[in-house]
Amino acid sequence: MNRSPRSNPRPASGDARLRVLLETLGFSSVLAAGTLAFLASWLSCNQAAALTLLILISLVGLSWRRFDGGRHPCFFFLCMLTLFQGGRLLAYFSGSAAEIFRVSLLTVYPFDVSRNVQGLVLLSISLSALCVYAPCRWNYRRSVPPLTASCDQYLPYLYCLFSLSVPVQLYKNFCYYEYAKQHGGYLVFFIDHGGMAASIPLLVRAISVISLPAIVGIFVLERRKSWLRTAGTLYFLVAAPILLTGSRGAIFSLILALWYLAKVKSNQPARWTAVALLGMGLVVMASLIGFLRADSSESFALAGTSRFLEEQGASLDVTSVAIAYRRHFAPHISSYLIGELELAFVPPDQTRYFPGQRFADDISMFLNPSAYQLGFGTGSSYLAEAYVMGGLTGVVTISGLLGIFLHRMHLYSRSPLGLFLVTMLLPDVLWMARGGLLDCVSVAARIALSLLLLWMGWWLYRALGRLGRVLWQGAIELPPRASTHGCPVLAGRDLS
DSSP states (O other), X not given: OOOOOOSSOOOOOHHHHHHHHHHHHHHHHHHHHHHHHHHTTSSXXXXXXXXXXXXXXXXXXXXXXXXXXXXXXXXXXXXXXXXXXXXXXXXXXXXXXXXXXXXXXXXXXOEEOOHHXXXXXXXXXXXXXXXXXHHHHHHOOOOOOOOOGXXXXXXXXXXXXXXXXXXXXXXXXXXXXXXXXXXXXXXXXXXXXXXXXXXXXHHHHHHHTTHHHHHHHHHHHOOOHHHHHHHHHHHHXXXXXXXXXXXXHHXXXXXXXXXXXXXXXXXXXXXXXXXXXXXXXXXXXXXXXXXXXXXXXXXXXXXXXXXXXXXXXXXXXXXXXXHHTHHHHGGGHHHHHHHHTTTTTSOOOTTSOOTTSOHHHHHHHHHOHHHHHTTOOOOOOHXXXXXXXXXXXXXXXXXXXXHHHHHHHHHHXXXXXXXXXXXXXXXXXXXXXXXXXXXXXXXXXXXXXXXXXXHHHHHHHHHHHHHHHHHHHHHSOOOOEEOTXXXXXXXXXXXX
């Protein structure tokens, strides 16, 4: 059990800095020794995979312990990196996966990559995890929960927005569910997203946009736990139709972001048992939704969790193909990054494929053009794009910058507005292990637009409030004036 955060954060002392340096050097030495042993053929690919998995799990455990029970975005990012890039390793060493490096994602004919590529894949994953962890660990300071009392005036406004958007959001989600059910299920999000969106009136889509910032704002400012539970339960019940279509990534990433928000606001000691139970619950729920998406007849109880780890770890195939065929994708890296900047505003449409625009589209077409045109895809990975951009140097550079960015997010979480912005952006940052390198930048632009709408709504809300008070004061009676004869005298305006 970890201690609760200190009330007065202090800079790290020289001894603390030395411990951080020794910790980083220890991991670097293990990684260097493993690399040399692999090059000398003293380590097999499976043994190197075991070492990589050990490094990932160790860094996750250290990020939990060193960051006061995971009160840092780095902890959640490393968990997602372990799931998406190391999920197949977990499945293999638990005995449920037959192969680690055989590329079977989307392709009709699975194939193996060379031993050198396998080593580069494992080295890239380990280097990325260490380069993300090191800047966060070096600069970490314990912080107190943000003071939100000065922002309580915004709570009624946020509850008003949330109450107005909930029925609209429920209607939109139910219409999406019906449309997906009639047009091929989960794959409609990728082959006919425009048609699905057009089936809903524009006003409905515009109003439903405010539900997410409203619930995040409520979670930031609200201190009454019963109200938080009610609002959170209502929001996720409204999102149930989307989960029934098989789309789970956005919802589950939001749950992790709200979990981080709750940990930042809490001053209570963190318990790893509660984290383990919640994580297992999310895995089981995600497995169930995955089986509903696939319409599988297999037994969920027998194959759910292990199958889930293996499927989520399929992002390892994306990294393997990107490293093995880097020359095929490298000429288009600039177009890939530019295309990701508009992803939050332009939905994907796999029926209109143009080569060299999106990395996820190109790698899916590279593996199986027929399946891609039917709506299937591989997704992307910041790790794969970083290697395509600059090899191992690109992986180290991008991962180090990402670690610095996560540290800045931790610092911004000390204020109510900063915590709101971090929580809005965190789901897409956590998804980078399976998403594009600049997807979060595109989402940041969308968040800025949401803030503008919230700001305009706040001024409208205040204007309506003032108008209501004026009308109310004009409708009530004024106090009577005392007369010299002891009888009350009413004002002329009161008589009227």
